[in-house]
Amino acid sequence: MRIINMNQATGEQIIQAARILTDSIPIGWATLEEALGEIEERLIPGNTLLAAVENGVVLGWGGILAPVYNGNVFELHPLAVRSDRRNEGIGRAVVSALEDKARRQGGLTIHLGADDEKDGGETSLANCDLYDDLPGKLNDFTPGTHQSGFYLKMGYKIIGVMPDANGRGKPDIFFGKRL
Numbered sequence: 761m762r763i764i765n766m767n768q769a770t771g772e773q774i775i776q777a778a779r780i781l782t783d784s785i786p787i788g789w790a791t792l793e794e795a796l797g798e799i800e801e802r803l804i805p806g807n808t809l810l811a812a813v814e815n816g817v818v819l820g821w822g823g824i825l826a827p828v829y830n831g832n833v834f835e836l837h838p839l840a841v842r843s844d845r846r847n848e849g850i851g852r853a854v855v856s857a858l859e860d861k862a863r864r865q866g867g868l869t870i871h872l873g874a875d876d877e878k879d880g881g882e883t884s885l886a887n888c889d890l891y892d893d894l895p896g897k898l899n900d901f902t903p904g905t906h907q908s909g910f911y912l913k914m915g916y917k918i919i920g921v922m923p924d925a926n927g928r929g930k931p932d933i934f935f936g937k938r939l
């Protein structure tokens with residue numbers, strides 16, 4: 761497996777990446793066309809999209825957006841690994857490569873939003889009143905089946921929440937890491 765910059769990707773690899781995105785996060789990108797639109801929109805100078813490729817086939821990919829706060833702060837967006845190749849270290853490899861890119865550009869912080877938006881909720885921050893003792897709830901945070909567990913493993917910490925971002929009881933959870 762190797763990491764490539766997606767500005768070097770073939771048309772077929774871009775389609776593979778789009779398929780992974782819509783398959784992995786249909787709530788965000790419901791169709792292949794929407795996923796292709798996301799890649800087209802993000803694949804511009806200033807952003808960096810990197811893909812993990814094996815025998816020319818994209819297995820996962822992610823991006824960092826052009827930095828804000830005078831170049832100090834990068835956002836990780838999006839990130840997805842092919843469902844049949846998860847838990848093999850591909851997500852870790854892509855995120856580590858993106859962190860390296862951000863660090864080399866002088867970034868101090870990398871952050872992301874991870875929506876807990878499935879019906880019923882996945883983390884301990886779903887379906888509760890986040891205006892009541894938020895510090896206590898952050899202290900007792902449990903990720904359940906949510907991708908938060910991956911980010912915690914990658915050394916990210918919760919740096920905030922947006923209550924009801926995706927409807928009542930469905931927060932966006934903000935993770936950050938020092939670069």
Ligand SMILES: CC(C)(COP(=O)(O)OP(=O)(O)OC[C@H]1O[C@@H](n2cnc3c(N)ncnc32)[C@H](O)[C@@H]1OP(=O)(O)O)[C@@H](O)C(=O)NCCC(=O)NCCS
Pocket residue numbers: 784785820839840841842845846847848849850851852853872873874875903905906907908909910913914
């Ligand atoms: C989140 C995602 C990118 C992780 O990719 P991955 O390739 O499966 O992750 P890795 O195999 O590199 O995992 C790295 C570590 O995190 C752990 N991990 C991975 N997913 C996890 C999860 N959902 N919960 C808890 N731990 C998890 C792995 O066990 C591994 O731990 P280890 O270092 O102790 O072995 C992948 O599950 C995915 O594409 N999910 C759907 C899309 C998505 O949620 N994207 C993020 C939107 S914010």
